[in-house]
Amino acid sequence: MTKSIKFGIIVLILLSATLIAITLINPPPTQGSNDFSEGTESPTDPSDPVSTNPDLISAVESALKDASGHWKIFNYQIEHTQIQDDGQMAIVWLSAEDPETGELMAREPELTLAIADEHGSWDVLLEDNPKFIEAFSKFQYAEKSVQGDLLHISEAKAQSNKVFGGYYLPWAEGLEKRLTWSVGHSSCTPVYYCTHAFDFADGTMFPIMAAKGGTVFRWRDSCPNNTPSCTNSITLQDKSTTPWTYQIYLHIANNSIPNHLKQVGTPVTQGQFIANVDNTGYSTGHHVHFMVVTEDTRYFSQGMQSVWGVAEDITFRDVSINWDEATQGGRPRLAYEAATYGGVGKTYYVSGNKPAKAPTGGLTAPSAETYVTNRNLSVSGWGQQNVGVVKLEILANYNGAWVQIGSEQTQNPFTTTVDLCKTSIPNGHFQVALRVWDNKGNPSGILTPRTLIKNIECSTTDTNPSVSLVKTDGLLFLPENGHVVANVAKGSMGRAIASVEFWFHGRDWENGTWVYLGKDISETGGWTIPINTTGMADGDDYAILALVTDAGGKTGVDVVFDAIVDGTSPWISINHLQSPFTKNSATITWTGGDQLSGLKHYSLSVRVNGGAEQVLVSNLPPTTTSYTYDKLAPKQLLLFSLTAVDRAGNSTVERTALYTPGYEFEYGYHLPLFFMSE
Structure with missing residues (x-):
């Protein structure tokens, strides 16, 4: 995952301590009294400038780009940095972006330490690096920033294992x-x-x-x-x-x-x-x-x-x-x-934490995975609370925040229509949910969030561009290591296409999220994006979404809910012929199939007396179950190779062999039956 690093200036820095402290309280600081953890204070002093060292920022970006493990899960923004007085070491705070919304995750920053070499280049240690603690113990303000555990790591205590x-x-x-x-x-x-x-x-x-x-x-x-x-x-x-x-x-x-x-x-x-x-x-x-x-x-x-x-x-x-x-x-x-x-x-x-009595409820329509092409969205739901429900809000999330759409509902249960063209929801995927308010002013949480896809034309004079995902035989296959391709058409104003963006959704619509595959801003080689499905289970219930945007900001969407991941090869069963074979022609018969994407074609080749492989037919229809070979002659050993290819590109090869009268085997062996390998 590409790391997107953004430097944010923060002016709360301490004269006598360091920005890296993470303490939980703020009395006057004392030597060695802070602990470098969520239980520590952040030193502050407006007179201490935040570093704007571009080389440091670049080094951190590079380290994150090359990092593995959990660093690949998120994009990060730089919250702030602190360089010690001699300029040889620095600490950097990193904030993770929510992969669903792009907003900063509501949690704690992560840390990285940078050490300058003799040439002024920065060597970056992420906090899961084994060398991090030892290096940080040498930081100028370390003893003012930690309590015990960092400076005396050998004394750090373990959990009880209970x-x-x-x-x-x-x-x-x-x-x-x-x-x-x-x-x-x-x-x-x-x-x-x-x-x-x-x-x-x-x-x-x-x-x-x-x-x-x-x-x-x-x-x-x-x-x-x-x-x-x-x-x-x-x-x-x-x-x-x-x-x-x-x-x-x-x-x-x-x-x-x-x-x-x-x-x-x-x-x-x-x-x-x-x-x-x-x-x-x-x-x-x-x-x-x-x-x-x-x-x-x-x-x-x-x-x-x-x-x-x-x-x-x-x-x-x-x-x-x-x-x-x-x-x-x-x-x-x-x-x-x-x-x-x-x-x-x-x-x-x-939560099931009683005795608090929060209102509850949920949406009964629309259902998840709904592809919305009509501007008027029908929404229904209900709320419940023993002290009484005073109102219900329909919420939408399309930019990382839940906002109300449509009017507040006072009927319970309710059914209403929301004009999506009167909302700010853009074309693409978004979420809808419900919030219930009781008579004591207590709101519920976000109830029954579900994913929808919007593709609505709200203008009659300046229509949207359109996009269509390219399929094979009416099906969209997701390769193990390949590309998803889309075709586009301009809107009524003829503006140039600016980009096509692609998203992927797994099979779990209750807990899963849309994964951003990337953006193609050039039509060179077609509108396409790489995809890799290695390790994914076979199935025909994956989703791919494409969003086209033109130079005027108008958008169009295509989505396929039944995209196929097929990593399983087709099967073949050949009926073997008995040797020595005395007839002038031989008919090879077989059965075959593919359980998910279906067969695309067969191909058949033969090798005679160990010679070069000869292609007999390269594109037999998938309904074919036999082939007659009429070039038999005495003293021949023939090895037939039958290949089955499914529509996802997987293939299987099975072989059968026969020999005709007079063929002499090497070393004098004469075998009436064969193993089906070369």
């Missing part, structure tokens, strides 16, 4: 939030400290409910909202476990902890409101970072305000995937994390 259960997702029952990080967490140092931490977001400052009962152990909500230099948090102590555990909730909003909970030892029941989400501290957007640590690894961050430690393996009773029988709970994972660490991946999660 699984703790009984938790619920930390928001109200029935609401849906997005997982932005779990086992792939790489924003902590050491990285494994956050292996079992979870980041959840929905773009809002949603209420946090206690995932499990406990007592208030530490809290802070005095940091201003959105500040990167100070992190609000609340920690609950749970003495029902052995060893004792601590639930840590990070990045919460200013003054959002209820006053009656601002007392150490105050009991908190599971499902009780404890704070609101924000993005205070080391964060790229509103989200809650939730993790559980034990008494054995717990320690205090700077100023004794925040708690940190090694995240323990926990399960949620309202998560059905990656199930643990002993605790009767599951573990949230993203799809790319599951692919790396095992298990099952999923993006959105609905």
Whole structure:
């Protein structure tokens, strides 16, 4: 995946410390008191300039381009950089872009360290590089930026290797939030400290409910909202476990902890409101970072305000995937994390955390995978809440944010029509969902999001260009390593075609997302884009979408929902002839087929007495089941090769042999039957 790096200038930098610190609190800094992790503070000082070193930026771009593993999953933007006084080392903060929306992921930045050589060139170490920690320990401000674990890595503690259960997702029952990080967490140092931490977001400052009962152990909500230099948090102590555990909730909003909970030892029941989400501290957007640590690894961050430690393996009773029988709970994972660490991946999660009573509901129309060509979209849905539903909103997501489309609905259930030409939804794929509001002013989360494809002509005088995906025999085959091709036609104004973009969607429409394959801006060689389906299961339910844009910004769409991935070769069964064969002609008969894309043709060749291969026929129809060879003569050994080719380009070769009277085998062997290999 190509890395798209964008340098963002941030003017919050510390005179006496460094931008790399990631602390959770903001009292006056002291030597060696910060920890380089999500539990640390970001040093700030407006007088300290942010680096604009173009060579450094270029080096980071190059390192990301050549990186492997999780670095290939996302595009990154550079949040800010800090170079030490002698110019020999620098730290860079990276923010990942959401592959679905292109927006910055609501979670924590990732880090990279750059070291200048004698020629002033930068050697970049990503934070999963084994040399990262050792190199960073030599950074000028390291001892002011970390606590213990980085400078004394040999003393870093391990998790207990236990699984703790009984938790619920930390928001109200029935609401849906997005997982932005779990086992792939790489924003902590050491990285494994956050292996079992979870980041959840929905773009809002949603209420946090206690995932499990406990007592208030530490809290802070005095940091201003959105500040990167100070992190609000609340920690609950749970003495029902052995060893004792601590639930840590990070990045919460200013003054959002209820006053009656601002007392150490105050009991908190599971499902009780404890704070609101924000993005205070080391964060790229509103989200809650939730993790559980034990008494054995717990320690205090700077100023004794925040708690940190090694995240323990926990399960949620309202998560059905990656199930643990002993605790009767599951573990949230993203799809790319599951692919790396095992298990099952999923993006959105609905909480079962009671006693909060959030409204619920959903769309009953349109269905997912709907190809919308009529400007008037019929939408129906329902809402439910025991205190009463006051209104329902139809939402659309086409640029990374959910916005209302159509009018608010007060009937429940409802059916209405949305004029898509009166919305800002562009042609292409987008999502629709529902939000329900109750009589107490509580909104639901994003309910029943589903993917649609829009291809609507809203003008009668300036019509859109059109695009059509090129098929073979009426079918679109996705090669293991090849190209998808499209034809285009200009709109009524005859403007030049600017580009054709392509997207791919897998078979899982509930959890999967559109994958951007790329953009072709030149008609040279046709409008085309590379695709690779290596490792994908055979099937005829993949989707390809093409979007054409002309020089005036007008667009057109084509989509195929039944594109075929076929990596399986066809089958052939030849009826072998008995030798020695005494007739003047031989009829080779066979059966064959292909279970997915279907046969395209057969070809047949022969080798006589070990000579060169002779093509007898190269394009036999797939319904053909026999071929007569009438050039038999005495003293011949013939090897026939039958090739079957399916419409996806896969092929299979089967062979049969015979010999005629008088043929003498080498070394005097005479065999009446043959093995079917050369």
